[in-house]
Amino acid sequence: MFPLDGNGGYRISRYSLDFDWQAPRTAFPASATITARTTQALSRFNLDFAGNTLRSVTVDGAEARTTRDGDELVITPARPLDKGSRFTVVVHWTADPTQIRHRTDAIEDYGWIPTPDGTVVYPQPNGARMLFPADDHPSRRAPVTFRITTPPGIQAVAGGRLTERAERPDGRVRWTYDSGQPVAAQLVQLAIGRFTFVESEGPRGLPIRDVVPDALVAPTERYRALTPTHLAWLEERLGAYPFDRYGILVGDTGLGVALETQTLSLAPKADLLGNQVDAERNLVHELAHQWLGNSNGIREWSDLWLSEGHARFYERLYSEEHGGTSLEASMRTAYEQHDQWRRDFGAPAEPTEPNLFKRMRYDGSALVFYALRQEVGDRMFRKIEKEWAKRYQGKVTGSREYFALASEVTGRDMDAFLRPWAYGPKTPPMPGHPDWVVRPAIR
Template identity: 45%
Template sequence: MRYRSRVTAPAAALIGTATALTLGPTAQALPTTGRATGRDGGEGDGTPGPETLGDPVFPALGNAGYRVSSYHLDLAYDPTTKLVDATALLRIRTTDDLTRISLDALGLDIRAVHVNGCTAAFEQADEKLRVTPATPLRAKAHAVVCVEYSADPRRALPHTAWVPTPDGFAVCPQPNSAHTVFPCNDHPSDKADFTFRVTVPQGLRGVANGTLVDTEPLDDGRTAYAYRSRSPIATELVQITVGDYQVKDRQGPHGLPLRDVVPTARAAALEPALALTPGLVEWLEARLGAFPFETYGLLPCNSDDPNAFDFTGLETQTLTLYKPNFLLQEEKKIGSHMMHELVHSYFGNLVSPATWADLWLNEGHADFYGLLYRYERGWADSLGLTSLEARMKDTYARGDQWRRDSGPVAAPNAVNLFDSQRYLGGVLVLYALRQLLGEDVFHAVERAFLDRFRGCSASTEDYIAVASEVSGQDQSGFLRDWLYGTRTPRMPGHPDWTVTPVATSFAAPHSLRGGHYHDNSATL
């Protein structure tokens, strides 16, 4: 028998439930019904909203005409059918007069859509869910969109965020697959507040980003877990997981609550790796400032199936998803990788990329600090090198070849987005800037960038502007040569470094899913 959850309740009831979770102490509930009016007070006409945000790497991703202020995701897992019954409630604010909005959605079986409590017409086309409200939406108006649907985590799709496990699932949305889990404006430039309700049968646990705010036993023996994130989340950083997990709490620096979500059967074996986190956080806080979120922890996904997911570790906000067997290795095999993923709490999560062409800001920084952590401890890297200078000299020699094979550091495409040029190539750019500015000014640039764009998205040009302002000199020419040039510039402080001539037989190593499949990463 298929379980039923509150997700199938009338849309108006869901709006009330979500309001209680999502509204802060000074917020006001939005009206759930009403007729949209035009700018002149009459009925609005408008046009269908554009079905793109114009991303240079994924041009079909995202939707213009509105911004999402919050999501409430209500999911119920049925272990018998392996299906998920769900409702996504989005609070949006329009930027234009709209007769229709679109959401990103793929592989979801949509049952009903309501806008401001009224039934809305909808259609699914390719990876879009087109929603036509009963009345047009005026510009700069608030609206509530409620989508009722079901999903099969095992469904074969062109790409998917679902990671089926023997006892449930986890999700890995990066870069462009959050919309296989819930309808959304699937682009990191449109960060939003999130609340979650995950309903599971007895013996399983539901987990999501943020902090557990309620555990509700239901009459039918199931349990509903409610979570709230204190900070906005990019869709690619959402985590929802269900399985036979236990939560292990510990304390980090300055009383930071640390939460690990661990397969019950492997909790003891994984403890040595989990115990490393407080020291990693302390080391990174000394360089980048106080940890930016309400909690952090690891989620060793309850599956070692090599075909289940093609990465070793993946950052999702407040949790890092791992293959559990990876974390069973000795510290020098995993420590710098764990640092890499922790750095994403700052670069990638706190400050998200404005477009996917800005990915080097995430991955270059993660590898940069991961390498520093490694070499401070005398751990040789995958090339047998034991210093950042030695590794950068080796990377510098490959510079022109990588630029030919993978394009400039800040100009990727969908095929080479997650290859070494965005990782080690990004490290080389940061190393060059540090060589030019000196360590003190460089670290001042890093902190200023994080402070200025906290909770937002930022572009490569934003980083260049901060570097220029903090250093007191225009760094645009220097950094644009490093980030967009087809030839590798001279390295400050190392006039003797040379670039190997381009050859047709050599190519930059490619990862399967970015730096998350770290067999090619600098940090292993």
């Protein structure tokens, strides 16, 4: 899946990105300084890049030759790079904040998403290459520094901590943000516009910073104020929040898709202006991803079921406890359709590229965790989940590690139980519900 995504021969240790923002839907100068280390001798290497006009590329200060092949930027340095050597790539280009691509699944549009006075970004699944040159694979993570210069009266925000706000003599402002911890390219966030920064605290004084278009501060306050409650609820089940800050970016766009960008979840304004049950489901979903999908990263896209299935499971569980549909009812509905979803979209751990973000990766994958809880009981299930979040914090992982950990914690061969749920064309019987029936798949 996405066979050209990611690149071999090196590992990036940091991205430093400079964006000289001009105005909405207007091209602007941009540069990326990328530090990396080779894992083999290299005479050339690739970056994933679908940005606009390329202006120059240097490697260790010397001009490099470049060619572009689709989304691949092929770089030939002036001198070959030895195995184990550190090197620095500097790319200058003209960025186009109207670059958007479209998918026919839950993602819809991704890339640069214009707002009335600026932009937000949807880099998932592989749209970061429209924003900056990257090693754009979910398993490849590195710290990111954003330096964004904006006109007077316009704010900029990115995931992580604001380390500097410097006003220039002409009134333009440079905003510097540092992610602190490594982040996958598909989980970065950058937003520019007229914002209000709303600060509060979560459990144990965790800094919370919401970023809200000025006109939406009051209308969205009621649901945004629930973040400390959501954090405390998830910490009971998954352990301590894995990052040093959190916040909600309210997107003033027509898209109805939220996104778990690291430490700063993007929530469309519609999510925060509707009924409370739906709003909380969506907010808990994106927050759960900070543990499961962001801190515990996925190794391959076939492991997405661990990320989206977990987030959907916890949103459904929270909703059951707070006035929504019962988890059992939601899972029974998913169970009835599971063979059809397996046929149409692939089993939870067997997606195809066009069906990556279809229903099987959401309720269809949450059903796997529901089945596990039914099999081992709630107490043992909680032990598995807390250990999963703790052991793989800050690491990339996948299905085999989850199966092995469940076996270790329970003292049973849970691979034999979980594998048929995650793979294959047929849905197993649901423990504790002999009356549940899977509808036959229709071709």
